[in-house]
Amino acid sequence: MEKLQELIKSADTLKALEEVRIEIFGKKGVLALEFAKMKSVPNEEKKAFAQNLNIQKAKLTDIYETKRLVLESFALRQMMREDGVDVTLFNGINESGALHPVNETMNKIIDYFVSMNFSLEEGSFIEDDFHNFEALNLPKHHPARDMQDTFYLNDDLVLRTHTSPVQIRTMMREDVKPPIRMISPGSVFRRDFDVTHTPMFHQIEGLVVDKAGEISFANLKFILEDFLRYMFGDVKVRFRPSFFPFTEPSAEVDISCVFCDGLGCRICSKTGWLEVLGSGMVDPNVFKAVGEGYEDVSGYAFGLGVERFAMLIHKIPDLRSLFEGDIRLLEQFR
Numbered sequence: 001m002e003k004l005q006e007l008i009k010s011a012d013t014l015k016a017l018e019e020v021r022i023e024i025f026g027k028k029g030v031l032a033l034e035f036a037k038m039k040s041v042p043n044e045e046k047k048a049f050a051q052n053l054n055i056q057k058a059k060l061t062d063i064y065e066t067k068r069l070v071l072e073s074f075a076l077r078q079m080m081r082e083d084g085v086d087v088t089l090f091n092g093i094n095e096s097g098a099l100h101p102v103n104e105t106m107n108k109i110i111d112y113f114v115s116m117n118f119s120l121e122e123g124s125f126i127e128d129d130f131h132n133f134e135a136l137n138l139p140k141h142h143p144a145r146d147m148q149d150t151f152y153l154n155d156d157l158v159l160r161t162h163t164s165p166v167q168i169r170t171m172m173r174e175d176v177k178p179p180i181r182m183i184s185p186g187s188v189f190r191r192d193f194d195v196t197h198t199p200m201f202h203q204i205e206g207l208v209v210d211k212a213g214e215i216s217f218a219n220l221k222f223i224l225e226d227f228l229r230y231m232f233g234d235v236k237v238r239f240r241p242s243f244f245p246f247t248e249p250s251a252e253v254d255i256s257c258v259f260c261d262g263l264g265c266r267i268c269s270k271t272g273w274l275e276v277l278g279s280g281m282v283d284p285n286v287f288k289a290v291g292e293g294y295e296d297v298s299g300y301a302f303g304l305g306v307e308r309f310a311m312l313i314h315k316i317p318d319l320r321s322l323f324e325g326d327i328r329l330l331e332q333f334r
């Protein structure tokens with residue numbers, strides 16, 4: 001029996017232990033043979049013989065179970081060691097993040113205007129009809145509203161179609177009196193989706209208001225030319241008469257094409273010019289809607305799409321790719 005105990009203890013793999021198990025506990029194993037000897041044991045000794053054998057069997061079973069647990073946990077640990085991943089291993093790649101091109105462009109634009117003494121004003125994404133349309137000279141049923149069809153929450157509330165309502169809210173604030181120099185950056189929402197439009201995009205609008213006669217179109221022209229050269233380098237800038245409900249006169253602002261240096265290419269539709277901004281002198285109807293304190297003022301306003309600037313600066317062909325979150329695109333701006 002001592003020998004059998006040693007045999008179990010010496011098994012060093014689960015496979016070897018299984019062989020030992022069959023040899024000792026199997027149908028034709030050592031214990032079975034011992035129990036078979038009962039027949040030839042005299043009757044009066046049978047009880048003692050069986051008792052002794054059962055004690056031996058219990059001891060062997062105990063040793064076997066202990067050994068099995070040890071070998072099983074050893075095998076498990078070995079498997080984990082072989083299949084595991086060493087999380088402390090240094091992968092040799094040190095990835096650093098970067099701002100999204102839209103944020104980066106937005107920050108650069110904000111930096112310029114803050115350096116020119118403009119204040120930064122913010123508003124909410126949900127606006128009412130008055131601040132988003134009416135006060136900006138876009139009365140109900142006016143066809144110009146179709147240019148900015150958007151997401152209505154009910155008859156009076158919309159997701160703002162531009163950041164212009166922030167201008168109205170700022171002018172109507174108790175603690176704000178002209179002169180005003182402000183920009184309002186933020187997300188805006190329109191029902192568009194194609195290579196140059198997404199339902200959500202970012203705008204920065206600017207507003208300057210002072211006593212009547214203090215602000216002229218020349219001031220507007222100077223600051224926008226200076227700003228566009230800050231953003232795009234040595235480009236030509238031109239102002240083209242246009243229409244916006246909230247400015248009069250209005251002008252769209254173009255820069256000479258940054259892709260072909262104004263020679264004409266596919267991106268500028270062979271014109272040599274790229275449209276980048278809308279601007280104009282604030283329409284007197286806007287000041288009328290704002291009311292008290294704005295009877296005798298003049299001002300200019302402008303607005304731009306941040307994604308469009310990012311596309312032109314980084315030469316990105318499809319605006320929608322800015323919102324797909326594709327790491328292969330974003331990695332290029334690290």
Ligand SMILES: [Zn+2]
Nearest residue numbers: 257260265268
């Ligand atoms: Zn071009």
